[in-house]
Amino acid sequence: MSNQYHTITLLSQSPEDTIEIGRILGTSLHEGDVVLLDGELGCGKTCITQGLILGMGSDDFARSPTFVLITEYEAKFPIYHMDLYRLEGVESLERMQVDEYLYGDGICIVEWADKADKSFPKKSLTIDFSFISEDQRRIKMEWESSRLNVLSKEITKSVNSVD
Numbered sequence: 001m002s003n004q005y006h007t008i009t010l011l012s013q014s015p016e017d018t019i020e021i022g023r024i025l026g027t028s029l030h031e032g033d034v035v036l037l038d039g040e041l042g043c044g045k046t047c048i049t050q051g052l053i054l055g056m057g058s059d060d061f062a063r064s065p066t067f068v069l070i071t072e073y074e075a076k077f078p079i080y081h082m083d084l085y086r087l088e089g090v091e092s093l094e095r096m097q098v099d100e101y102l103y104g105d106g107i108c109i110v111e112w113a114d115k116a117d118k119s120f121p122k123k124s125l126t127i128d129f130s131f132i133s134e135d136q137r138r139i140k141m142e143w144e145s146s147r148l149n150v151l152s153k154e155i156t157k158s159v160n161s162v163d
Contacts, residue, residue, distance in 0.1 A: 004144070006142070006143055006144070006146060007140065008148060009140045010141070011136060011159065012136065018051065019048070019054070022049065024151060025052055025155075026051060026054060027056075029052070029056060033124075034110065034121050034124040035107070035110065036127065037049070037113060038129070039128060039137075040129070043137055045064075045129060046064045048139075053081075057075045058073050058074060058079065060073040069082060069083060069086075070098075077105065078105065080101045080104075081109045082108060082110045082111065083110075083111045085111065085115075102120065102121060122144070123144045126143070128142075
């Protein structure tokens with residue numbers, strides 16, 4: 001199997017678009033997958049998490065776990081939603097002992113992953129958000145898995161692709 005990374009860049013016109021992108025991605029996630037979310041405050045990380053959780057079959061509504069650090073949701077696999085916004089260095093992450101989540105039987109979704117980016121599995125799905133306007137976001141996804149290529153057709157039917 002190749003170590004080639006697949007990249008797609010999308011334009012989200014609204015929070016609803018971002019949730020839909022997450023929902024489509026969530027249908028393809030498997031046990032052990034790690035999703036790393038990066039971008040400025042208010043750029044859509046929690047919206048895409050809401051969609052990911054929906055796509056994995058959960059009726060739970062994701063909220064930013066900023067003060068809790070890790071929130072667990074039930075779906076076809078356990079979902080561990082982490083928020084590293086208040087994390088102070090990689091040492092803090094190591095003290096949290098997140099390896100049991102990252103390499104466990106569930107799916108991890110990590111907001112503010114750039115605070116500890118060297119601590120995560122190399123085969124993680126990375127999603128970077130950037131502001132275009134008040135409602136529009138550029139969403140760049142990179143994954144070693146060819147699942148991203150398969151999903152890109154379904155995703156681009158729902159939202160606009162950006163070169």
